[in-house]
Amino acid sequence: MDTMADRIKAARLKSGLSQAELSEQTHLTQQMISKLESGRSRSTSAIFAIAKALHVSAYWLWLGADSNFHQGSNAAFFDDKSLSDAWLLLSDQQRDEICKYILQLSQYDPEK
16 A cells, blocks of 8 residues: 555545545544545644544654554554653654654645
């Protein structure tokens, strides 16, 4: 599965949920779920809600590359506490680099 769209659809099918059921659980519209699964949208604003509903790692849904975070793994779901704890373990320089990266991502134009 090469794309986030492929991984969302595969995880939804494996979970036995319809797009409508996933939309109810995530508070997204069914149209948005369809757009995400078809690749017509690459919005990641609801990636945590989707991952939680599908019982997969948000990391795997988004990036898919690391086998430690693949669907069905025992990897912990990235929640606020685990992210907060990890953040506190980082050096000031690492935090600065992450903040710069997030700012770069927020300027990403999905239409390109």
